[in-house]
Amino acid sequence: MAKKATIVWTKVDEAPALATYSLLPIVRAFTKDAGVKIELRDISLGGRVLAAWGKAPDDLAYLGELVWKPEANIMKLPNISASIPQLVDAIKELQAKGYDIPDFPEDPKTEEEKKVREVYAKCLGSVVNPVLRQGNSDRRIAKPVKDYARKVAEKRNWMKPVPENSKSYVAHMKGGDFYENEKSVTLKKDTKIRYEFVDKNGNVTVMKEIELGEGDVVDATYMNREKLREFYSEVLEDAKYNDILFSLHVKATMMKISDPVMFGDAIRVYFKELFEEFGKELEEIGFNPNNGLVDLEKKLSKLPEEKQEAIKKKIEEIYAKQPRLYMVDSDKGITNLHRPNDVIIDASIPAVIKNGIQGWGPSGEVDDCVITVPDRSYATMYREIVDDIKLNGQFDPRTIGSVANVGLMAMKAEEYGSHDKTFFPPADGIMRVVDEDGNVLLDHEVNAGDIYRSCVTKKIAIEDWVKLAVNRARESGEPIVFWLDAYRAHDRELIRKVNEELKKYDLTDIEWHIMAPPEAMKYTLKRFRQGLNTIAVTGNVLRDYLTDLFPIIEVGTSARSLSIVPLINGGGVFETGAGGSAPKHVQQFVKEGHLRWDSLGEYLAFVESLKLAYKQAGNEKIKILAETLSEAVGKYLENDRTPKRKVGELDTRGSHFYLALYWAEALANQTEDKELAEKFAPIAKALKENEEKILEEIRATEGxxxxxxxxxxxxxxxAEAAMRPSKTFNDIIDSI
Amino acid sequence: MAKKATIVWTKVDEAPALATYSLLPIVRAFTKDAGVKIELRDISLGGRVLAAWGKAPDDLAYLGELVWKPEANIMKLPNISASIPQLVDAIKELQAKGYDIPDFPEDPKTEEEKKVREVYAKCLGSVVNPVLRQGNSDRRIAKPVKDYARKVAEKRNWMKPVPENSKSYVAHMKGGDFYENEKSVTLKKDTKIRYEFVDKNGNVTVMKEIELGEGDVVDATYMNREKLREFYSEVLEDAKYNDILFSLHVKATMMKISDPVMFGDAIRVYFKELFEEFGKELEEIGFNPNNGLVDLEKKLSKLPEEKQEAIKKKIEEIYAKQPRLYMVDSDKGITNLHRPNDVIIDASIPAVIKNGIQGWGPSGEVDDCVITVPDRSYATMYREIVDDIKLNGQFDPRTIGSVANVGLMAMKAEEYGSHDKTFFPPADGIMRVVDEDGNVLLDHEVNAGDIYRSCVTKKIAIEDWVKLAVNRARESGEPIVFWLDAYRAHDRELIRKVNEELKKYDLTDIEWHIMAPPEAMKYTLKRFRQGLNTIAVTGNVLRDYLTDLFPIIEVGTSARSLSIVPLINGGGVFETGAGGSAPKHVQQFVKEGHLRWDSLGEYLAFVESLKLAYKQAGNEKIKILAETLSEAVGKYLENDRTPKRKVGELDTRGSHFYLALYWAEALANQTEDKELAEKFAPIAKALKENEEKILEEIRATEGxxxxxxxxxxxxxxxAEAAMRPSKTFNDIIDSI
Known part of the structure; x- marks a missing residue:
């Protein structure tokens, strides 16, 4: 007798929450007799606030335990990462609904207020992902999405050709960067390590202590900022000489401690003369280049008008002397150096590539640009792909293969877990990592103000990552390439570990390689151009970068990628909706009854969730449900049943109807399971016959x-009434 | 009335000199009525010694003046670069022949002896090339050689396939190398610069002074030896981990000051434990790692036997711990670290590539290897080609294109003129270049023992180089690529200059690019694999490296390249015989009357010399002589008329007969010049009819x-009698 599988569908916020009212009944109806139970668990902001005060079950806590169990199977829809104003609004709404919960203390003073604030802290920011992502990352383009993209590209190719003799190129440092200075060690036993700064007189300051385990990998490195600034000077000089745009690509949003400083240094170098001439004034008003030019704009008015004018004049002079800046938004005059968070490397470089390796200049002109990525840890692979395009021409989405990713993400792996271990040495001296026995594990001679960064990668995370890579290779039949560089200290440790781990698996029929990023990129691109698929097995940063880069080239956006977190203990989290939870869509629905949330992400993720459920429950019907849903998604895309923007056009509800129709048809037409076919044949027929009627019933509620x-x-x-307005459709679904 | 052109044929030494006795009469006979005069000028060692003492005309001095005149047209055959023993032998022979010249004072003491020594100094070493090479370098494969190679490769392909999953790769430094540290300046006026070392106390030592002119480019850089040694450690560790061979590639022969030290550091790191344990003893006996392990072998016997054994045992232990060494000659146990001059990068890396990116290990085994090239100035292009081969497979000589070179060589350009400006700072401090007004042009903070190197590139040399590149592009219709990296200081100066110079030319129909070496290599290799030709326009080092690399891939050897020095003032020097002057061939001839010198180099060079003569004299007949000679060379190769090794087989003289036959036939068959055709028809006929007889007359003298x-x-x-033994052949030639 087949086991039951339970899929957790997360109750979230805004548009995807609304869509759930319509979609979940369909999904439940289609799957109920196959041994799949779908359970709704609330991770919405409102739900979390109530749970925090004991007014509702703490579903997130429940999920936090579930993810460590093999039966975990979670559909994670996009939810709100709450800012303080959002949280305050939510509290007000809940209070109005009669819930007895305290106000949010913006500036807590009493003990009581501080406690309240502490409780609410658990509802602020990104609190769900850290709980649920207890695994590495498996990202790829689902087949129907890839097929659809190939077809769409016939009519409208999003990859713009590269001009002949493009002057664009990727610039990176020659030395002194994180790449060169990295040191790394694999711990031989459980220990507590501490980060110390030792000044020229031998005085030791402990910056931080952390407990780590045997087999964990610890790295430390630093960016020599003098060399960074020299590098910027060289890049600016060359951009000016070639009369192309200067563009800088960092990730201040994610690498929130180190990258704003690297960003700030670009401003310090570009506007060198400004700081030389008005250094005192800029310091007075507290201008911090790490916050971008916008910070200067904000604070300039603190100065006497005369000074303001002098500074503005100087800035204009500098613009005339220096290379033109790449614009984030040339219509609004937003330059590349405006705000550190405006240029996000993983999105911004693909945007340049997509645009024929060009950007927009200050006058709205399209031009070649130097793509500045200081640290070679990440820059060299971008250099390879840009060179490849210049040499072999723009990629053709109709013919290229696919590059999936297996990313080392679990347990805050590597650089992306380094925020609390990033320090700015207060003086020239030594930064070092010392274990509890007093052994110096890593040490660096640094200069005051250099960016010192240490990362930790947990042994269990690495082991799981290798396993995931092998599994993906086996399932897909595609080669896996570990992007690891024996001349980068951290990667060298990982290469050893990967080789050890690989011995645990039967690698027959699996093609695997370990290559440094430039060679890995070369190898991958060769196959890519031949239409062949390759799986990139990377660290956390390259995961982030490549899972935007390739999907954007392949299908025009990374929002349509599958994003799976195969959990370390065997379960899975299926993430949907890279595009956020779409508050504007809710506004439109409330105002005029038209919802344009596309549930494609949910469909695709649910295919994978069902596949896992099949593994968990062993019921063949689930497998068929997954296969037929995938088929339905293909048809959905082929016939362009995605919701449209305007009232009266197809909306989310209508598009759910089509999904149900195609899914039912696929089930009716399959021959593997007669019972399912017979069951869904009349459903498919009823849906098809009532197509016009159902759509009309939905349309009638719009406007x-x-x-x-x-x-x-x-x-x-x-909400359910609003989202399920077609009685005809509801009756058919409820009859299943 | 057509002008006359005079071609100077150099009288040289050994085998090519012997071959001249047979070849020159043919060449003179064929060309005499076309307005070409061939003049013999003596640059042989014997001739130079006599000239030095006023016993013969100083032909080299004459040529030294001629090369600055537009009418210069010089066939430069390989001559002896005399070592002291060779010079002593030559002096003895001349004295025995009755010349009143003094003995060579090996250890001059008196004023008189010192003067004699000074006179003889002009006959020692490489004294001809510096006089004649008053121009940049134009190297390429002549068409008949390329055609022949394509055909030969059908039967015997010299490019060995690369094993699947080759572990070989090119390793280079991440920072601290010459590449990173280079600074460069273009002089704004004529000045005298001086090199100074400033110690920590501000004491200044002047190391050298030189006069330079406006527009000359001066660079300085240094190799951080601590980083160099760290790099070697990493490479050794990785080679050991991958269980592949460690191979080091430098050019101690040419970069005779800097590279032996880089070589020595590899020994210091590989044998670190030896120095730790026996440092005192090794110092006592004066072992200098810069001279290779052979130096240790030589000096070890100075130690007590017991110590010798202990050291030998330690060395065996180290060999067991460290990665296996790449062997220069595994039969004789000569390792890569044996002698600094044994591994010459421009030959040794192509040898590895040719061999399937593999080398020979200590037990004579063929294995993958890490190709270690510390400095990124040159390493990155090797990394590209090795990656390309690993990715796309071994090159196929039957289908690949050709890569010619235009090299910046004139006036001791760049690194290759840096010997006298290479210093080892005596302490930590500053090395700087100061002009006569006291301005610091370049400065570097260095550590004691670092390798500091400064290069000078003359403005006129750069200008001529750009002109040559444009001319070659125009003549060949092939794209030219300047291999220059905007992020290397010297190259940045050159890029500016190149762009300025290019404005002077009509570039219509010329395809030109400026690319950093990795990109230049990518671009070139793409065309290469498509069968397309590309001209690499490079600095002096890359000239040296690439003119071995590509010819070896294309035709199996670089000895068959054309090597032309288009002189700055319009003339040309046509160099032949990269293989030296072959003393062994002379021994064989004297002993058994068989000479196996292949004059192919002379034939090919003479085609180009005739083309220049045509330009100089404007006589159409010369053009036809050149074209028909080229055709004859093709037939010569096609029918394999190169001299064979053994008595009784075809030798140099017989092969000259065939050249004459094919040349006469080509002249008889051409239709452009009736007079020439009519003149050579009976010659061709006579040669053909007497083929057997002539060869028999030659063969009769062998043994x-x-x-x-x-x-x-x-x-x-x-000598002439011995080299022209066939009366039949001589009569025909002399009748022309």
């Missing part, structure tokens, strides 16, 4: 405001 | 000793 009974905690009945 | 009346100053009559 007028909708009451869903709340924003952060909608009224389930009202 | 017995030959008297040529001397070694360094052969007797012209005797």
């Amino acid at each position: 007028s405001p909708k009451d869903i009974g709340g924003y952060y905690l909608p009224d389930d009945e009202k | 017995s000793p030959k008297d040529i009346g001397g070694y360094y100053l052969p007797d012209d009559e005797k």
